[in-house]
Amino acid sequence: MDKDSRLASWEHRSEVPLGVASLLSLGSYAVRVLGHGQPDAVRDSALALTYATWAMFIVDYGVRWRLSGQGPGFVRRHWLDTVVMVLPLLRPVQIVKVNEAVQRRRGRSRLTLHARVILYATLSVGLLGFAAALAVYQQEHDAPHATIRTFGDSVWWTCSTLGTVGYGDVVPVTPVGRLIAVGLMGVGLALLGAVTGSFSAWLLQVFSREGDDRPRGS
Template sequence: MHVRNGPERLLRWERRMELPLFVGSAVFLGCYAVLVLAPHTSQGWRDLALAGVLLTWVVFLVDYLVRLALSGLGRHFPRKHWLDTVVLALPLLRPLRIVNAYSAVRRRHHGPRLSLYGRVMAYAGLSAVLLGFATALAVYQQERGAPGATIRTFGDSVWWAASAITTVGYGDVTPVTPWGRVFAVVLMACGVALLGAVTGSFSSWLIQLFGREDGAVEPGGPIDRDGRRPPGG
């Protein structure tokens, strides 16, 4: 389906939704934390937190449908924007939109103040923290009270999430429920990708830094220590 001035309208919509999606991601994480960590709070607070979780899902759904309509991609939209589709289907990944919205706002209003390597490390590190915290909440919700569970407190769940996302895997506490193990697979897969981005960017930054110190990275090609360019350089 073709929409008149679709690309321009889509761009305006995405800019308009930057702040709502940022707030929605933060509200979702806060409300979900209340539901998981305060099970004995008053029913009124629990209903309010549940309403916040559902409301943020509606916001993400409306944003997804509007972008689907304006993109003109039709049934190809989920494949082209698979991450948005996964985030909509898996609430566990919704807090990651905090990083996406924050970076978009920074680019729009202030511009990046960090180098490329710095931005990759900062955003990947923040994504890892948010994903680890959200997964710790989800796993703790599934594991507490389960027969044979080793994750009995939220502290146990945070410890497990930290060891899983860093691929250390001590094995002293592990999920035993089916959904807990599904969340574990998601965390480990995303953790490998995020930490790979951090370590790769850090290694590239070090190589570039040392290369400049050795005179290996100069405009026009490499030079030797005496300031002369080798033949063919």
């Protein structure tokens, strides 16, 4: 079996386990951030689970790097995977990849390309938004002069930021919180732009078909 076949086989087998690990990582992170009243054993277990899932991503990245035979070029060609491995906040994106893998195994997806773009962009926005809300709340809720005091405040701020509205009633004041805000603005613009563009392209196709079906001379 050549390197490409071994790499494809590994990716095929690891997609679902990594998707489950993404969900577990997000859930354990939520327990650590929101479970203030939980026993120390619960929080420690959640932290251990977070590190365990992170280790899975590191192992997967290393195996794919080795099987690819690309050397340092693997990092450049798979820059998104590198970022996801380094920044756990982006790990929920793996869940979206699992859904795509399941659709491929079942055969051709029943959804059109435009519908799939909208679906995956919406899933990505929801998952990344939840992760960002957790991260911002963790950084902000006990910071001096903070306006984001509750998780509800953080969710509200995340929604307004992803929607590129930015009311300004609650804002991050810590350096890490502001860094997350910058990343979230970029994600919001990119993903919402993908949804808008795909929806517009779908409308153009619909109107074009209606024009083609219209009787000549009408």
